[in-house]
Amino acid sequence: MSHDATSNPYADPLRFGQRVQILRERRGMTQAQLADLVGISPHTLRKIENGQQRTPDLDRVMRIAEALRVRDLADLTGRPDGHVDLFVGPGHPRLAAVKAAIDAFTFPADVEPPPVAHLQVRLHAAWRTRHASKDHREAVGRLLPDLIRDAQALVRHADRAEERRMAQTLLAQTYSLSQFFLAYQPDSSLLWRVAERGMIAAQESEDPHAIGVAAWLLAQAHRDAGPRHFDAADAVNLKAIHHLDPFLPEAGDDVLAIAGALRFELAYTAARRRDTGTAWRQWDRAESMARNLPADYSHPVTSFGQAVMGAHAVTVAVELHQGGESVRQAARADRGVIGSRPRRARHRIEEARGYRLDNQPDAAMASLEKAYQAAPETIRYNGYARTLLLEEVESTRAPRRRRAAELADRIGILHS
Incomplete structure (x- = not known):
């Protein structure tokens, strides 16, 4: 056996730390930014990266994977037998x-x-x-x-x-x-x-509406590509908003709604940046635009309307890592009825993330089960849901572990 071989790369803190550092730098993130997202001090992250601290437990590894948008857990852990697609479905x-x-x-x-x-x-x-x-x-x-x-x-x-x-x-x-x-x-x-x-x-x-929808989707593609693309996401959003502005005084509901959906996307990206003031300010502006639409209106593509704004507030709070606020917004969001099954399931996943941030894992599991009931294919292909379930499959609490394993098995995560 080679002198530098190891039977368990995951157990080697130096190798794990090096992987964290490489993936963090590829994302254009500083140690302080990643530490803030994961919920540890920059000093602790520095010790993990330089090998002075052992590999964290699975819960922390999953949080690091989520923050770095790692698509395959094996890329982070170094374990070839740990191939799990997190942010990409099967x-x-x-x-x-x-x-x-x-x-x-x-x-x-x-x-x-x-x-x-x-x-x-x-x-x-x-x-x-x-x-x-x-x-x-x-x-x-x-x-x-x-x-x-x-x-x-x-x-x-x-x-x-x-x-x-x-x-x-x-x-x-x-x-x-x-x-x-x-x-x-x-x-x-x-x-x-x-x-x-x-x-x-x-x-x-x-067509103003077609341009707005295409921009809404393109901005999301940029944002989901990582922090280095946040500026591009904002640029697309702002350009589309400015393009639509002259049409709004005489626009129908669909154009008004896509303008509001674009406004919310600015809030979403700001929350990803952890820019609290901008995120909630843009959410307020989007919510004001939603109130100008009929109470029962839902945009045919984005689901934007009055009913979805509560769900959007949960997303903002979750991305800002405000656990208590996420739970409060989730309680308010239940007053609105989201007609779209996949959008309703997505909201339940965001709700689960909020409960997880607020250290309420059983409530998080209940929300994931509601997501499955609404639209199994949404939760099956959602990276956040997969991450939460994989965390709970390793829970030390047997009832929660069984509950998570049953749902993960129904979704197909454990054998994907």
Whole structure:
């Protein structure tokens, strides 16, 4: 055996610490920033990185993985047998077909485009299906290949300027739907390709609503890429908000709502930065915009409206690591009814994160179970939910450990 070999890399504090340092620097984070996110002192983190302190317990390792947005736990622990995708799901069975449709290169003569009205009806139905389905990725993934093919064909066959703008609007909507399917899938390059194509199609359409939706999704892609991309996320958001401003005085509900959703995204990114004042100030502005919409209104893509603002407040508090505030906002959020199943499940996951921050693990487990009831495919592919469950599977409390293991098994985490 080589003199530098080790039978258990995870047990070697120097190797673990080096991995933490490398991953932290790749994210462009300082020791103080990471320590703050994890809930330890910079001095303690420094000792972990330089090998003066042993590898933390699983709970702390998971917190470090979450803060660094580590996609595979093995990258952090060094254990080849510890392959666990955290922020990327296992890959949906329909991913290959969706990818093939996106990547396909066809000539105008290859596909006969459908009538515009026909594609509009199908897209509208697809969005409704997504919001109503527990297994929304399966439902949408079944529809996307044909929608992508037909929307692309419609653009290629459009002759007049007006026809081409309408076709680009429908193509942008199709790419937006595709991004919801691709979120947390193990193909980040495909997600970026679709986000950029969606933005180009929206700009070509000159449709304010399509531009707003494409910008909303592109900003999220930047933000989820890590701290070094937060400025890019804000730039996209602000540019879109400024573009929409002249339309707002006479705009319909959908344009008003996407402007409000973009405003909230500024709050979300500020919270990721731990900029408390900006985060809550932007949330206030978004909430004010939501109040100008009908009480029962929900945006067809983003779910923005009065009912979702409580859920958004939970997200802001969680990203700011304000455990007590997260729990208070979660109690208030339950007064609103979120119509979309996947959005409702996402809120329950954020609620679980809040309870976990507030040291209420049993309440967190209850929220994850509610997320599963609302939309199993949301929790199955959500990195935060997977992280929370993996923590509790290792709990020293047998009832909680069994409860977590049962849910993890239903979701498929333990054998993914």
